[in-house]
Amino acid sequence: MTKPIGSAATTQQPAYSARDTLARLLVRWEWLLVVLIIAVAVLNTRLSPFFLRTNNLLRTTSDFMEIGIMMLPMVFIIVTGNIDLSIASTLGLSASFMGWLHIMGVNIWLAATAALLVGALAGLLNGVLIARLRLPALVVTLGTFSFYRGLAYALLGDQAARGYPPAFTSLGQGTLGRTRIPVALLIFVLLALAFGLVLNRMTFGRYLYVIGNNEEASRFSGVPTVRIKIAMYVLSGLMAALAGLILAARFGSTRPDIGTGLELTVITVTVLGGISIFGGSGTMIGAILALLLIGILRFGMGLVNIQGQVQDIVIGSLLILSILLPRLAGQLSAIRSWRGATLGKIGLALLVTVLFGWFFFWSRTLIPAK
Template identity: 45%
Template sequence: MTDISMNKSAPVAKGRQIPDRLTSGWKRGLKSWEALLLVVAVAIFIFNSFASPYFLDPWSLSDASFNFTEKAMIAFAMALLIIAGDIDLSVASIMALVSTVMGVAMGLGASTPVLVFLGLGTGLLCGAFNGVLVAGMGLPSIVVTIGTMSLFRGISYIVLGDGAFTGYPADFAFFGQGYVWWVITFELVLFALFAVLFGLLLHGTSFGRMVYAIGNNATAARFSGIRVNRVRFILFLLTGVMSAIAAICLTSRLGSTRPSIAQGFELEVVTMVVLGGVSILGGSGSIPGVVLAALIMGLLTFGLGLLNVPGIVMSIIIGALLIGVIALPRLWKMVRR
């Protein structure tokens, strides 16, 4: 009884308050990398609207979506792969090989559904090949995918040489040139759909939590019961399939297949992912960040195009952007120290 009375009479600590979860969430959101990306995207949009009188035209904005949708679809899968601690530098070469296979099939008289099926199957096989070498044999992903980057595109050059496949079926053009409603393209709808699906997969499922766990500590994840190699293999499959979907859209939009198709896409895809806040070392990142990064790069390249900036200058800007985003966190830590 004495203890109880003493506890009742004990003074309550002053100044202690229950934290407002909603307010804390807003504060965290305002300080997040995604909030900064949103500000940058709005700033680029405003700058482009003043820089060119054609930018705010609805059809011009619709055309701007082609600058990022195909690359962003690959970036969603690449984001999961990098979060898990791996990388795939062969995505652009997978696109070239997928387009080449579809071109060969088209020359043999294949219909549009057959072309799509063969394209998806080729991307799946390429992703499985990378997955077996990395997850199955334990080889470093960066070394393997540099090798397959040359292998897949080399096959395209052997098949095509300096030539090109043209004359795709008329209904095949819908994937890259079709409009769902007014200025809303089919590619933009696909981009939004995959953004939602990959967002749910990464942030709302146990599979997504396993991806984060593997990226933070693969050994600990393995001891906790996660089948690390199987998850990594699935991620390479996803990357291959998304590369195939992007290849179908790009081939449809261009209406032709060349061995140099999608050259340099891997740089822009990785830049999107890293700019979106995904750590190149793995273990952290988000799909909303990748979406905002894709919008930023699309608006940036489209605005520079309206200003007649040469393509080589755009490549320099993208390369500098990638280096800057990777170096910025380390520079910030050095400044704070």
């Protein structure tokens, strides 16, 4: 990736050194995730004979694809230092709208297209309020979080839309041809590639980082911040709608409460992926690795029957560690004698792994022996 500032400021300019170490640290964050993924995978394999089975691994991906799809635009949004709390509600609204149309007898594909449109519109409303009217993203999306979910309830009430045709439900339940690869996984992989390329290779992506680093400055240097932010929220709404379709297909039905609470998981994964909540840094690879980590972590804990609440504790502490560690490591590497030596960071990574492993075994003892 091109980061001229970082590479130029290796030795002489002390003004840049802090940023330099930070940048290098972020490079390392992905590696820490890789280490964690390997550690969790090894642990899971040790703890359960059912973990390393292609069938099981592929099936469990379906539990995380909606999260993954919504995570992609969330990376964009958080990179610019904004947030979108309304995604799960947008998901619910779009899926409910599709269900409502389905009940009215509209063709399912037509209904699905309309649902995508509704999602994009929901995103557009967010974008206009935030970018054009300069309202704070947190408050706007907190508002639409309730608003969109309320609309979903208004559409379907306490009834459920059901009886989707098999061609549609295969979007969430089906596999590719004769292979065992879920359709949803393929959709996610393709989208992830596209979003990754946009973030890393295109001007649009670079502008996102620029906005995240200093929005005022970027506006004055001619970056079309308003347009970019609106586009980013429209994308977010669109992806939430797509996730809604896949979730509805997976459920084979829609209720207005569909996907409640997913926004927090999505934000958790994104932040765990090393996307700074203050904006300006983070990579798509990091977010995808974090998704993989959460996925195998949840699945592994499920396999050894760790209670749901304990799983939440694990994920929660992991998130806290993920924002605590870079700060801690940043301070440590600011000490001159440590500079250049990766020993400290490796040590920290090891410490985390060990702590994590210890926690994993400890949490296993929490399973009540009945």
